[in-house]
Amino acid sequence: MKQIAVLGAGTMGIGIVRLFAEHGYEVCLYEPHMARTVLDEKLRSFEDNRMNDSGRPDDSRFSVRIYEDISKAIANADLIVEAVPEQLEIKREVYRQLAQNIRDNAIVASNTSTFALETLAENQPFSDRMIIMHFFNPAHLIPLVEIVGLPDTPSAIIDETVNLMRSCGKTPVVLKRDIPGFIANRLQAALLREAFYLLENGIADAEQIDTVVKEALGLRYAFKGPFEIADLGGLDIWSKVTGHLFPELGVSRSAPESLLAKAAEGQLGAKSGAGFYRYDDADEVKDNFEQQLQDLVRLKRESSPL
Ligand SMILES: NC(=O)c1ccc[n+]([C@@H]2O[C@H](COP(=O)([O-])OP(=O)(O)OC[C@H]3O[C@@H](n4cnc5c(N)ncnc54)[C@H](O)[C@@H]3O)[C@@H](O)[C@H]2O)c1
Numbered sequence: 001m002k003q004i005a006v007l008g009a010g011t012m013g014i015g016i017v018r019l020f021a022e023h024g025y026e027v028c029l030y031e032p033h034m035a036r037t038v039l040d041e042k043l044r045s046f047e048d049n050r051m052n053d054s055g056r057p058d059d060s061r062f063s064v065r066i067y068e069d070i071s072k073a074i075a076n077a078d079l080i081v082e083a084v085p086e087q088l089e090i091k092r093e094v095y096r097q098l099a100q101n102i103r104d105n106a107i108v109a110s111n112t113s114t115f116a117l118e119t120l121a122e123n124q125p126f127s128d129r130m131i132i133m134h135f136f137n138p139a140h141l142i143p144l145v146e147i148v149g150l151p152d153t154p155s156a157i158i159d160e161t162v163n164l165m166r167s168c169g170k171t172p173v174v175l176k177r178d179i180p181g182f183i184a185n186r187l188q189a190a191l192l193r194e195a196f197y198l199l200e201n202g203i204a205d206a207e208q209i210d211t212v213v214k215e216a217l218g219l220r221y222a223f224k225g226p227f228e229i230a231d232l233g234g235l236d237i238w239s240k241v242t243g244h245l246f247p248e249l250g251v252s253r254s255a256p257e258s259l260l261a262k263a264a265e266g267q268l269g270a271k272s273g274a275g276f277y278r279y280d281d282a283d284e285v286k287d288n289f290e291q292q293l294q295d296l297v298r299l300k301r302e303s304s305p306l
Contacts, residue, residue, distance in 0.1 A: 001164050002026060005077035007070070007094055009034055009042075012111050013083035015139030017064055018046045022140065023168040027064045030073035039066055070094075071101040078103075079164070081133060083111040091120060099125050107157055109133035113185055117148050117178045128152065131161060134182055141293045143171040146182045197250025200258055206276040222296060223303075 004020045006013050009031035021027045021043075031039060043064050050058040067073035074080050080098065084090050091110065098108060108130045110120050121127035131149050136142035145165050149158050158174055165172040175182060181189060195209050204212075220229055230238045262268075262275060269275030270282035279285060 001078045001160065003028065003077050003079075005030065005074045005080045006083060007031075007073070007080065008083040008085075009039055010083065010085070011137055012135060012139055013081075014042060015137065015141075016081055016083055016111065016135055017043075019135075019140040019168055019170075021046070021062045021064045022050055022058070024061050025063075028073040028077060029064055029066050030068075030070045031066070032068065032070075036066065070097050074098065074101055074103075074106070076103070077106055079107045079109060079161075081109045081111060086113055086115075088115065088119070091115075095120075095124050095126075102126055105129070107131065107161065109161070111135055111139075114181050116180045117150055119180075121150060128154070129157060131157060132178075132182070133161060133165075134184070136184070138290055138293070141290060141297060143169070143297060144184065145170045145172050146184060147172050147174045148178050148182060149174075150178060193250050193252055193256075196256035196258065197252065200256060222300065 003026045005028040006017045006020070007030050009017065009029055013029070013031065017027050017029050029039070043066075047062045050060075050062065052058040080102070082091065082094055084094050091112070095108075102108070106126075106129065108124075108126050110117070110130070110132050111134060112120060112132060113134065117130065117132050120132075121130045124130060127150070131147060131153060134146040134148070136144055147158060147161055147165070162172045162174065173183065179186075191213075195213075198204050198209055199206060224232065266272055267274045270279045270285060273279050273282070
């Protein structure tokens with residue numbers, strides 16, 4: 001795999017572009033709604049601030065071309081990564097444009113957070129070459145990439161994608177079956193459902209809940225998954241914990257009221273200056289978080305796997 005087209009340069013697309021370019025792939029970017037000067041500036045800062053895995057300046061090849069015409073962006077792509085907004089009609093319109101211009105053997109990967117592949121691939125002429133490649137924000141830093149195919153997706157396509165991800169230093173996880181939200185967003189949603197239950201029932205405020213996650217769960221989860229933690233704690237204990245607590249947990253089947261209210265008031269979080277917290281300089285918060293993530297990923301790589 002040599003050339004990769006990325007569609008959309010929003011939160012996710014720009015990180016995906018950065019990841020592939022930093023690992024020596026030729027990247028073609030199509031983004032119809034963002035000023036060229038803004039994109040150029042972002043790409044220049046990525047190129048200037050590259051670091052290799054040992055944290056030293058990296059001056060290897062960094063090739064990104066920006067296109068205003070989707071047909072040109074995908075003309076020679078071996079892989080097309082779609083990172084346009086999470087709206088079915090927008091994604092389907094992009095796929096309609098792809099269908100007219102795509103190369104015969106190009107792989108089409110969606111970075112959707114929630115749609116099942118079956119829904120996205122329905123009636124698409126390239127459905128047999130379509131997969132989900134679910135990155136995490138920031139895509140160039142978080143190692144996990146979830147990969148999903150359909151029952152008749154050729155194993156060669158999955159293998160090729162897994163190899164590509166490994167060549168970029170990623171940790172790919174291939175799901176056994178297509179399901180909305182995949183693994184990580186389902187787990188994250190389960191945690192959020194309970195966090196909102198605790199918040200909306202006056203058990204704790206947002207800051208307290210965040211503290212509990214950061215000071216206990218998050219620390220453990222950086223090194224051990226829930227089944228490893230269950231094994232270490234003892235499955236007899238966890239049988240009791242799940243038996244006693246599962247009946248007590250929130251079981252809401254709709255988006256939380258407090259979340260809907262904030263969004264309706266325009267409190268969208270860091271990007272609007274306020275959400276559950278206030279943000280005077282959202283860029284500084286974001287940059288600081290990226291630095292912390294980078295340090296943690298490096299620490300994890302250096303620490304012993306056991
Ligand atoms: N934000 C996250 O944390 C996150 C994480 C994983 C996956 N995702 C998924 O990634 C996808 C993109 O999400 P995002 O957060 O980057 O959204 P975003 O709104 O930040 O970016 C979307 C970009 O797509 C562009 N766009 C709109 N129509 C387009 C078109 N027809 N062709 C090309 N580009 C077009 C927009 O101008 C925008 O720059 C969604 O499917 C989302 O669910 C998001």
